[in-house]
Amino acid sequence: MVKVGIIGASGYAGAELYRLLLNHPHVEIVAISSQSYEGKMISHLYPSFYGVFDMIFTNDQEVIEKADMIFASLPHGLSEKYAKQCDEQGKKFIDLGADFRLDQEKDYQQWYQHDYQYPQLHEKQVYGLSEVNREQIKQASIIGNPGCYPTSITLGLYPLLKNHMHKDEKIIIDSKSGTTGAGKSLTEDTHFPKCNESFHPYKIASHRHTPEIEQELSKMAHQAVHVMFTPHLLPVNRGIISTIYVPLKDNVDFDDVYDIYQKTYQDEYFVRVLPKGQVADLKFVQYSNFCDISLHYDERYHQLIVVSTIDNMVKGAAGQAIQNMNLMYDLDEKEGLMMIPASF
Known part of the structure; x- marks a missing residue:
């Protein structure tokens, strides 16, 4: 024991x-x-x-x-x-x-x-x-x-960056977290009258998880990776959902990207790459150790949109x-x- x-x-x-x-x-x-x-x-x-x-x-x-x-x-x-x-x-x-x-x-x-x-x-x-x-x-x-935000983001981007399928441009990350991410100490933003029936960004371009995210993504890509990271506070107890926008290289096909994610995580019990057409939802990871990832393709701009969700407390x-x-x-x-x- x-x-x-x-x-x-x-x-x-x-x-x-x-x-x-x-x-x-x-x-x-x-x-x-x-x-x-x-x-x-x-x-x-x-x-x-x-x-x-x-x-x-x-x-x-x-x-x-x-x-x-x-x-x-x-x-x-x-x-x-x-x-x-x-x-x-x-x-x-x-x-x-x-x-x-x-x-x-x-x-x-x-x-x-x-x-x-x-x-x-x-x-x-x-x-x-x-x-x-x-x-x-x-x-x-x-x-x-x-950190909780970096976990959802790094797992969401690992297969793409490891295989160098992204363009060398800033990655835009839009993340939302339940209020437990702020801990037990109350702040102005986490008082019930302020956060209930509300949804707002905070620490824009200044969140402390930013250097951690860039550090780990750069290791994965074997080159410097820069992000624009904006967290938001959701009026729920737990859960994180990160929506990540990444320009793909010109010769990269969405089907190839999806296959890479499947292969990368096929033996990882706690990372679930959802079938095409499904969208990751924080409700279906709450109280669990799963990270659900859904992949989406913006054909007009040849961009990958990754949705990665976890329970921030688990x-x-x-x-x-x-x-x-x-x-x-x-x-x-x-x-x-x-x-x-x-x-x-």
């Missing part, structure tokens, strides 16, 4: 972690921590766990002491010190925050206004996009779990983290993640 601990377990991603891990046959949750709720039972915060998982929130050090596999679900700038402790003790660490996603410290400084506390740790980090970096993840001890956070843990421990990737989305 893998002894698992969760630091920052009172947030939405933390709650998703233990909701999913409770169904994992090879995991024992040994400790969970919360600074705000230390000493209180989980059901005090999330009544759905009453009588099912009555663990009490403890402190961060007890989590590291008891667990061999530590998940951290914390705001940026807080995870490095725990990663250092885990590294010194030979324990595995998966960060659901932003501290281990970017390769270059200058990007982290620019977009998150923080320096690396322990630069040597970042030489060990692996970007945890499971379907793309599988072999590196298996050997890693520190994983930077991808494939975009806790589910992908567990998928990465499974890889690190040579377990079946699907363990603990076999939830089927509801149909209505």
